[in-house]
Amino acid sequence: MDLTALREKAEADFKAVGFPSTKEELWRFTDVSRVANAEFSNDWKASDLEFQPLDKITVVFENGKLSREKSSIDDLPEGVCIGSILDLVDPRIGTLANAKNAFVSSNTAYFADGVFIDITEGTRLESAIHIVYLADVEGAAFHLRNFISAGADAEVSVIEEYIGKAGTQYWTNVVTEAFVGDRAFVDHYKIQRESAAAFHFQTLESHLGTASVFSNHAVTFGSALGRNDIRGKLNGEEGEAICNGLYLLKDNQVFDTHMFMDHAVPKCNSHQLYKGILDEKSRAVFCGRILVQKDAQQTDAIQNNGNLLLSRAAKVNTLPQLEIYADDVKCTHGATVGELDEAALYYLQTRGIDPEKGHAMLVFAFANEVLDEVKCKTAKAYIEQLVHAWLEKVQA
């Protein structure tokens, strides 16, 4: 199907299915009526927001449109192609993200821009690709479509960062499709720092070739209402999917992670470590489903979701799920919801560390288990800095 037909069909789908209600299983903990009932505009202006480029390659979207002026993509190494998804069309667009639901369908129908990244076979890109999405138009909807393709043996790190202006209400609706070639390594990060009044929805679909690695770290600080749908399919033997995440929530923030990992072939690994720190009246949902199909023998899958509640009013709904049809597999899952470990706090105190500092150390330690898994040094240092800043505010 060509893109125009695809988009027309998606628009029809969106109009037919509408927004989900909490009666639907996949949405029972997250009420999206605030998005469904709002009116959004296509207003555009240049953004006043600032950002910190993390590496040599920066792709900047201001209020949903690529800014060539603010981006640094002119001098790319051989084998690396980065641009607007509107200029670079690949027939694979829409083949992974093809669900008929409000967010994917409306995105396919209405996406106005997004990044296209193509790393050709055997190319190893040293600089991370930092994609910055700046949002400061009140009442706007930003439908962004990203496409990442890494050829066989290619290596690339991609950092998506969403930055919103404090107090501004808008809707970011992003769909990212990632094709990871045989033996390729795609190290993907998403740092969500939307305005605390914003709505943010992302669907990430990945497709892993033989002996490839796809790693995703989703770090969430922002949005009043947010959701990540992270979906992967292990399609070649000895593939490895790492999907980790950290969500730091306060006030009345609601953040939902829905994960789906499909083991279609034997000898693949998937690891998921999700941690949340919740303050005040914030609420988190974690629903992780690992599907091991009947041919996917010798699957090694681990899923863990840990939550630290800093307030009695914070809430978590966590539902790790394993669905296994093969008989020779190693799969474990677990979930915890708890408060700070008093025994650890006492232990730190007996070493001279005062309770306030000890508290801060332990909260950071809780988050740090996820940061320890971050391979990209650029991403790690930056995320660490953001986590510290968040904790300082919460503990002030």
Added chain:
Amino acid sequence: MPLLEIKDLHASVADKPIIKGLNLTINPGEVHAVMGPNGAGKSTLSNVLAGNEAYVKTSGQVLLDGVDIDDLSAHERARAGMFLAFQYPVEIPGISNMYFLKAAVNAVRESQGKEQLDAMDFLDLVEEKKKIVKIRSDLLERAVNSGFSGGEKKRNEIFQMAMLEPRLGILDETDSGLDIDALRVVADGVNALRSEDRGFLVITHYQRLLDYIVPDFVHVLVDGQIVKSGDKNLALELETAGYASWVGE
């Protein structure tokens, strides 16, 4: 002046009296062993001294270097020179041992009006202390006690003690769960830290630790009170006769 003076100490856990009138004086340079059967109050004694809020002192007095520590919370007692080596050291995933030690050393130094150690000075101090208490470098890089064996955890306790240079080291059943090799390594570390102005309170159920850390005084703790005191030979007596003669009364 005595290093530690415990006068007629009474303490409770969850409103249940456990320590019932305990007296003990430790002078600088001395190693005292407190031995006792299960339920005698050994862990209560170490925790009430260290300032664990779950253990409540109901009466009596505890002086460290002549200062009543009643109003000091656990971290202030640590800063005043008290160190508790835990029976069950706590695992803290997500904090590296080095980061933890640096925070601890600098917290204690700050309270003593000393300058904070920067990264380089801190590493020098670690290297110096590694000569006293043997500990593998990878244990220092790993998260605090996380996934450590029993022996590694205890060694880490003694290493922390070496780093913090306390006035008084309290070893709470440090020998529990250790094989003889690990016991020897831990004891060597403690012996290397013995000095004229530092005291130790070694709390144990079994005599065997005292083969390696030879005490100046041995006290028998039964039902929250010291029922007998003597020199190191008292420990040997206990090893043969057991606690039965006191417990059975």
